[in-house]
Amino acid sequence: MINKPTLREAVSDADYAGFGDLISEYVVWCRERYAADPWLVDMAFSYQSLDRELEQLRVSYGPPNGRTLIALDANRVIGGVAYRVIGPDTCEMKRMYVRTNEAGRGTGRLLCEALLELAAANGFGRMVLDTSRDMTEAIGLYRSCGFIDCAPYVDYPERMQPMMLFMEKALEAKQ
Incomplete structure (x- = not known):
């Protein structure tokens, strides 16, 4: 039987540092996955101002601008995801990543479902995300x-546009 990780909202500097470590690991993973197209990784993370984001994770993905969830196993961060507010009724899922050596435990699904519930509980009616069309697992x-394809909500550089997929999900508040 596989142990399920513990999920909780990031609150401390250590939580956000652990989330930042995950994002940095994700960038390395992307560089390996897209070794034949390094321009894509460079352009995507440069366009998203990743370096600045990593310096201010609590501001970008903490209240009131968003929320961050981390998955822990024996007090070690093994996965994370966040949302950020992009409109009065809309938030954007960002930085979903589970360490590759932790794959197959359902952690990604747990994080995704928990983030959807958290966003709905915080009054959002819609969550959007973007990903590379090659990220078939994600x-x-x-x-x-429950996400479906939607029109672009971010204007990526023209060279990247054919590589991107935009998705959305309507959220319903729990009674």
């Missing part, structure tokens, strides 16, 4: 959680 997870 796309499968998002579709299984």
Whole structure:
């Protein structure tokens, strides 16, 4: 039997540092996955101002601008995801990543479902996300959680646009 990780909202500097370490690991993973197209990784993270984001994770993904969830196993951060506010009724899922050596435990699904519930509980009616069209595993997870394709909500550089997929999910507050 596989132990499920513990999920909780990031609150401390250590929590955000652990989330930042995950994002940095994700960038390395992306560089390996897209070794044939390094321009894509460079352009995507440069366009998203990742360096600045990493310096201010609590501001970008903490209240009131967003929320961050981390997955822990024996007090070690093994996965994370965040949302940020992009409109009065809309938030954007960002930085979903589970360490590759932790794959297969359902952590990604737990994080995705918990973030959807948290966003709905915080009054959002819609969550959006973008991902590379090549991220088939992530796309499968998002579709299984109820996300559908939508029109672009971010204007990426022209060279990147054919590589990007935009998705959305309507959120319903729990009674």
